[in-house]
Structure formats: structure tokens, C-alpha cells
Amino acid sequence: MARLVLWDIDHTLIDTRGVGRELSAAAFEQTLGQPMQQQARIDGITEPVIFRETATLHGLATDRADFERFARALADGHLRRAADLRERGHALPGAATALDALNAIGVRQTVVSGNIRPVAQTKLSVFGLDQHMVWEIGAFGEDHDVRAELVRLCLQRAGTVAEDAVLIGDTPADIEGAHVNGVRVIAVASGRSDEATLRNAGAETVLSDLCGTEPFVKLVRGDDQ
Incomplete structure (x- = not known):
């Protein structure tokens, strides 16, 4: 898991x-x-x-x-x-429920983002998506230019091996950054990259969105592996 x-x-x-x-x-x-x-x-x-x-x-x-x-x-x-x-932006469908569901089963959650940390915190807090994030183990734009290095830093800060982590993102860069570090990926085609693009980039799993909480939690837990 x-x-x-x-x-x-x-x-x-x-x-x-x-x-x-x-x-x-x-x-x-x-x-x-x-x-x-x-x-x-x-x-x-x-x-x-x-x-x-x-x-x-x-x-x-x-x-x-x-x-x-x-x-x-x-x-x-x-x-x-x-x-x-x-007012103008929004949380994506299923996001809040997914965060709550992972918290309920004891999964630690954090952010690996090209955003700087203060912006990441503001963005998530505005939409009420910040409460389950363990910010001190995350990695952010000011930490390194290269996304793969952000994933490495996060694992180091969390004291977690790659096999015990899952990255969830919407771009081929997310997938590459995770795989360089041996981290499994659940890609979400909710951005500019469609499902085919994300599969071709090597994502183990591709979802159209974060709706369907129970199947999502099973994927994170690795029940199908």
C-alpha cells in the first residue's frame, strides 16, 4: 500500500x-x-x-x-x-473527496509542484484543499529547477522509499519526474494532456478525472498489483 x-x-x-x-x-x-x-x-x-x-x-x-x-x-x-x-477558478471534480478519502485511510499527502510554496499554499487553501497536506515534506519551485529533483527531495524529506509513494499529476513532466526516482504514477487527463499522451509518456494508470473515489483509493493502495 x-x-x-x-x-x-x-x-x-x-x-x-x-x-x-x-x-x-x-x-x-x-x-x-x-x-x-x-x-x-x-x-x-x-x-x-x-x-x-x-x-x-x-x-x-x-x-x-x-x-x-x-x-x-x-x-x-x-x-x-x-x-x-x-470566484473565477475552481477545484477540479473529485479533488476534495479524493483528499479526504486518502486521509481517512492514513495516507500521508503532500505537494510536489513547480509552484513556489506560498503560491501552492494559497491556491489550495482558497479551495479548501490544504487541510490534509503535510507541507514540510513537500517540494516546490524554489527548491530546484528540475521536477525530478523535486520528487527526490520530497522522498528524502518524508523519509520514504520510492516503492511506498505514488505521484498524481497531469503532464508528461510529472510522469518523467516520478519515474526517474522509481515512483509509481497515477496520471489524470484533466489538463492539456489527453489520456493517450499520458499513456504514451509511461503512466501506469490514467484517469479522466478524480471522480469515483473508491476505485481511486484502490489504485493508490495498489490493490490491483
Whole structure:
């Protein structure tokens, strides 16, 4: 039975419906003094990489200090616009029930996300999805540029071997990051990657959504293995 679940956030548990991009644009302009005309690829990418590559698209070179200023502005923006997130965004179908069900059987749950931790916490708290997360063992965008390293860090912080963990995410990058570390994946086709894409990326299991709590819990527990 899996003892630890590593959750992705965006398009796995929630959808900000464009508010996240607006907040990134505002933080980008506040940090670099230039409007964000376009944004680098974001699916499965960590926040430092998105910031750096977006700056490059605008002909700007950045360093770690720039990213840290951006991260502070982004975290502040999410707090200020929490009401907008709540009004325009939403928790994805089945997310709250899935989190509750895993908690009920004693599975530890945390976040492995390209988001910085303050943003991850705001996003989940806005939709009431934060209460079962063990934040101190999670891994976040500020911890490393590479998603596979975030998975490794999380396992290390949790004191858990890969065989006792399951990662739940919606992108091929989630799958790759888990498999590099020997972690099983339950992929959810609730983002931009369809079921075929996720299967081709190597996910052991692909779901259309998080509805159907009992089958989901059985998958996490590994009852079919």
C-alpha cells in the first residue's frame, strides 16, 4: 500500500481559469519593469524556469535575485487576489473527496509542484484543499529547477522509499519526474494532456478525472498489483 501521495496542483487538483497567468504577468512587470507580452511553456515546468525563459523571450537576462523578487511579488499577488481565485477558478471534480478519502485511510499527502510554496499554499487553501497536506515534506519551485529533483527531495524529506509513494499529476513532466526516482504514477487527463499522451509518456494508470473515489483509493493502495 502506498504510504505517501505526492500531488501536483495545477490542472490536477485545481484550475485558476486564467487568474494565475494574470498574476504571473503582474509580478513579471513589477520585477523587471516590462509588460509580459508572452509567456514561456508552463505545463510541468518549475517556476524559476518559466520566469527565466519568459524573460529570455523578452530579450532580458535574469539572475537568482531577480527570481526571488519575482517570487515575492507572485506570492503577494496571490494573497491579494485570493477572492478572484475563488470566484473565477475552481477545484477540479473529485479533488476534495479524493483528499479526504486518502486521509481517512492514513495516507500521508503532500505537494510536489513547480509552484513556489506560498503560491501552492494559497491556491489550495482558497479551495479548501490544504487541510490534509503535510507541507514540510513537500517540494516546490524554489527548491530546484528540475521536477525530478523535486520528487527526490520530497522522498528524502518524508523519509520514504520510492516503492511506498505514488505521484498524481497531469503532464508528461510529472510522469518523467516520478519515474526517474522509481515512483509509481497515477496520471489524470484533466489538463492539456489527453489520456493517450499520458499513456504514451509511461503512466501506469490514467484517469479522466478524480471522480469515483473508491476505485481511486484502490489504485493508490495498489490493490490491483
